[in-house]
Amino acid sequence: MSESHALAPVERTPTQRDTHLSEDAWALILEATPATTRRAYRDDWNRFTRWCATQQRTPLPATAETLAQYATSLAMAEKAPATIGRAMAAIAKAHEAAGAGPLDRRGVKDVLRGYRKRYAKAGRSVKRAPALTLTALRAMIATLDPDTLTGVRDRAVIVLGFAMGARRSELAALDLTDLEPHAEGIQVTVRLSKTDKDGAGRIVAVPYGSNLATCPVRAVEQWRTALAHHGRESGPLFVRIDRHGRLGHVATGKGDPDGRITGEAVAAIIRRVAIAAGLDAAQAFSGHSLRRGFATAAYAAPDADLVRIARHGGWKEGSAALFGYLEEVDRWRKNPAAGIGL
Template structure:
């Protein structure tokens, strides 16, 4: 029954009996399922989509879905790049999705890291050749940052009806917490707490670690995220702490109990920019990149910005936001002040 060894030493794995192996396997399954449940819904959905792509590939090439070898993963990359014409970031993520899914029940296949590395090296080679050939970039590219002048104009153009009240609150609060679209859609009423200085917003639905963002009252009432949130909460009569903070609205103007999907949250931000007549096509990620860009432009240090965005120390993504602003800073641009 897997009892401790009578020799005075711990049992080695080879000495486990059938009962102990079964109990350990059950624990592995339970822990895998629990870990999977902790992933944000949008991440789970992305992995499901990645797996469907992998299944289609395996069916076409007549190989089992569990055969994730160096050769098959490279062939998968080739299939996505040359036949499907997918973007670099999409292919990279689909590789990760396949590897993660294979680790879980019912497959329990641990893919050799060297096989994944070989596939990614091939992907990098494809991208390098495409750049050398000056091929058009694939995918949507980086989301344009929503700068403060654009945010002010967009908020000003929001209507005074219930739709405009919601959209204004989403834009201003989303900007203030540097929200991804899934984070904005995932907020519940209990995640937004009143404070004497403004709001404390617990961002729990996140692809990174959860974070709490202190959102102060704005100096300008028209762009104050705290006032905008309170106006929406009052107009929508939100009371249940477990309900979504931002809701669907029927075309008649009645606020629905259902929350927004991440896609819908992003669409609302895009539509608000278009209504304001701004030529740049903003996406759900634009408020996040906009906050990081404007905060750096205002002289905030990296640590203060990362506390809001949730970026890890040494994040290359955050580096990109910094460089957008720092490239014109006298201390970081070697051409400024040298006498040209």
């Protein structure tokens, strides 16, 4: 072969090749993943590559043995099983983006199976946000001042989120243009959600409520009127309010420039109002409490329709999470030990 056709040597070390993900690859990950998840995934991937560097293992592509050993290291650090599962999901997403092929997780599954048993024997359990009942919802709304911007916004966040069975990320992502008036209430377009991988979107019909204080349609209209009064007729539906009462104000270098609240802010609002209402386990309430509360309240209704409940809240068909919520209702309503003569 002539010298002019000789292949030039690659000067990148194996470690650099194994751990590097291009900005284009990360951009694809970010586009396909909700904001809160994408930050967690990137942090998980960075932790994994640092661990591999200390253990002299190859992170990309990672072998089944490397994955199992990493899962074991997290278990020995007493991380929750869900945290370990998310770390594996982040590693899998990085491999997918880099075109490195699927992961062999057989060893990880065995490690997690054994760790879950040890976790349960130690008296630990998976922390779940408590479902928000209608009684608790009314108590929370009663603490809000309807004459303040914060009170009006927080009421709209809570009752709309409950009525939609929405994820906190879905609430935070709503724009004013996603709401369309209807004779029966409002139609809300959810453009992106956790289970909507292709971005097809869904329309959620939110009817008028029978209770003025907790009617989601009236709560949202009051908030939209407040926004319009401050010159906001487009952009995000829910925005930050600073201690001076300014809407969407952004400190230098912090937050989205449009003032949109985050999913974490939704959870903080719910927890803060739950504490103000003096609810039991108020510190444990989160954005997911709205979603669980909707599912259990809707299922407890006399004309409950599982298919409609799932479609309304954007659950996948046969969702284990949804059935878990509904079991909480059936545990007593359809208890097989009741009525057998004990």
